[in-house]
Amino acid sequence: MLVLLPPSEGKAPSGRGTALKLESLSLPGLTEARRAVLDELAELCAGDEEKAREVLGLSEGLRGEIAKNTQLRSAGARPAGEIYTGVLYDALNLASLDTAAKRRAGRSLLVLSGLWGAVRVTDRIPSYRCSMGVRLPGLGALGAHWRTPMAAALPEAAGDGLVLDLRSSAYAGAWKPKGEVAGRTATVRVLHAPTRKVVSHFNKATKGRIVRSLLSAGAAPADPAELVETLRDLGYEVEVQAPARAGTAWALDVLVNEVH
Numbered sequence: 001m002l003v004l005l006p007p008s009e010g011k012a013p014s015g016r017g018t019a020l021k022l023e024s025l026s027l028p029g030l031t032e033a034r035r036a037v038l039d040e041l042a043e044l045c046a047g048d049e050e051k052a053r054e055v056l057g058l059s060e061g062l063r064g065e066i067a068k069n070t071q072l073r074s075a076g077a078r079p080a081g082e083i084y085t086g087v088l089y090d091a092l093n094l095a096s097l098d099t100a101a102k103r104r105a106g107r108s109l110l111v112l113s114g115l116w117g118a119v120r121v122t123d124r125i126p127s128y129r130c131s132m133g134v135r136l137p138g139l140g141a142l143g144a145h146w147r148t149p150m151a152a153a154l155p156e157a158a159g160d161g162l163v164l165d166l167r168s169s170a171y172a173g174a175w176k177p178k179g180e181v182a183g184r185t186a187t188v189r190v191l192h193a194p195t196r197k198v199v200s201h202f203n204k205a206t207k208g209r210i211v212r213s214l215l216s217a218g219a220a221p222a223d224p225a226e227l228v229e230t231l232r233d234l235g236y237e238v239e240v241q242a243p244a245r246a247g248t249a250w251a252l253d254v255l256v257n258e259v260h
Contacts, residue, residue, distance in 0.1 A: 001108050001160055001161050001162045001163075001164060001214075001222055002108060002110060002113060002157055002158045002159070002161060002162070002163050002164070003108050003109050003110045003164045003165065003166065003167055003214075004110055004118075004164065004165045004166060004167050005088065005109060005110065005112070005138070005165070005191075005207075005211070005223075006111070006112060006167050006168040006170075006171050007084055007111050007112060007113050007114075007243040008084045008088070009084030009086070009129075009131065010085050010086055010087050010125040011075060011083050011084060011085060011128065011129075012078070012082060012083050012084075013126060014068075014075040014076045014077065014078065014083075014084050014126040014127040014137065015078050016076045016078035017077050017078055017124065018076065018124070019073060019074050019075065019076065019077060019126075020072060020073055020075070020077045020124070020125060021037070021124070021125055022034060022035060024124070025116065025119055025125070025206045026118075026119060026120040026121075026122075026123050026152075026155060026202065027117070027118055027153045027156075029108065029149060029152055029153040029156070030116070030117040030118065030149050030150070030153050032147040032149075033117055033145065033146065034115070034116055036139060036145075037115050037116075037130070037136070037142065037145065038072060038073070038115065039095045039112070040071070040137070040138050041069050041115065041128075041130055042069060042070055042072055042073070044069075044136065044137065044215065045066045045067070045069035045070045046070045048111060048207055049063070049066055052058065052066045052069075052193075053066060055131065055134060055136065056069075056131075056134055057131070057134065057138065058127060058129070060217065062129070065098055065127075065129040068126075068127060068128060068129060069128055069129060069130065070181065071126070072126050072128055074200040075124065075126035075127065077124035077125055077126050078124060078125070078126075079120030079121060079122050079123065079124055079224065079233065080119045080120065080121050080122070080123050080124075080125050081094045081095075081105070081109075081122065082094075082095075082113055083125055083126075083127055083164045085109060085180060086203050086204070087201055087204040087208070088205065088208040089205040089239075090205075090213050091198045091204070091205040091206070091207075091208025091209045091212065092208035092209075093208075093212065094121060094214050095219070096204055097215060098182055098216070100218065101215040101216050102120070104215050104218065105121055105215050106120060106121060106122040108156075108215075109121045109211070110157060111175060112167055112171040112175075112194050113130075113132070114130045114131045114132040114134055115128050115130040117146050117149060117150060117153070117174075118150065118153070118154065118157075124242075127159065128142070128251070130142075131170065132146075132170045132173075132174060133170050133173050138201055142172070142174075143173045146174040146175070147174060147175065147224070149177065150174055150206075151157070154175045154177075155177075155181050155217070157178075158181055160184075161184070161222065162179060162184055162185075162186065162221055162222060162223055162224065162226070162227060163184060163185040163186070164186055164188070164211075165177070165185055165186065165188070165213075165249065166187075166188055166207045166210075166211070166229065177249060178247065179247050181246070181249050181250075182248055182249050182260045183243065183246055183247055183248070184224065185224070185249040185250070185251050186224040186227050186228075186250040186251075187249050187250070187251055187252065188207065188210070188252045188253075188254060188256060189203070189251070189252070189253050190202065190203040190206040190207060190220050190253075190254045190256055191254070191255055191256070192251050192255075192256060193237070193256060193259075194257070198203040202256060202258075210231065210236065210254065213231075213235075213236075214230070214234075217230075217234060219234070220233075224242075224249075224250035224252070225242075225250075226241050227252070228239070228252065230231050231252075231254070236254050237254065237255040237256075238252055238254055238255075239253040239255065240252055240253075241253075
């Protein structure tokens with residue numbers, strides 16, 4: 001099972017660990033594309049600060065994030081699972097998983113990123129600021145920059161198993177499963193049961209809990225149909241929209257009554 005997660009905008013500090021080793025990151029087919037983004041981002045942020053703030057879409061209060069991007073090659077690197085914070089990652093709470101569940105997380109979780117393309121939670125990266133919606137002056141829109149290298153790297157990472165796609169829309173555009181891979185992909189929405197509306201906060205929190213539940217249970221559903229049964233066994237209320245034709249993803253709605 002491969003689980004695709006969005007990153008978090010906010011990130012923990014880099015700390016004082018060993019600096020980034022770009023070639024050591026998972027999915028080596030993304031290395032050159034990563035290097036291109038890394039180099040341009042560092043150059044942008046070392047130059048005109050106001051231009052960098054505009055390109056990165058940062059508010060005045062987040063101006064300090066620009067300096068972070070100038071130190072990406074020298075700052076301490078930590079496991080990505082420690083760098084990403086926020087509602088989904090708080091609910092997932094990787095640090096509190098038992099040893100076996102942590103191993104499963106290292107094998108199955110992949111975090112999409114405007115800077116790195118995609119990294120495993122065990123990959124060591126520095127804290128950074130660069131969303132997939134950014135358009136760098138030289139490379140252009142990052143979503144488009146990543147499509148070609150991701151089209152090769154992600155199907156390879158998925159192997160022949162289930163793909164559980166929990167990405168937000170900005171990150172979903174960087175790779176769209178096709179053909180046989182799409183047929184064993186399941187996307188998930190979390191809906192407030194009484195209103196059938198998506199509410200951002202508990203959408204993210206519930207997705208984090210779902211992933212934690214699967215990891216803690218040692219669940220390994222082989223396909224979307226098995227995933228539905230597994231989630232129901234774990235206590236989730238799930239509605240299913242099976243694909244109308246071959247080569248398209250399953251759509252799952254998880255219904256939640258309490259907003260928390």
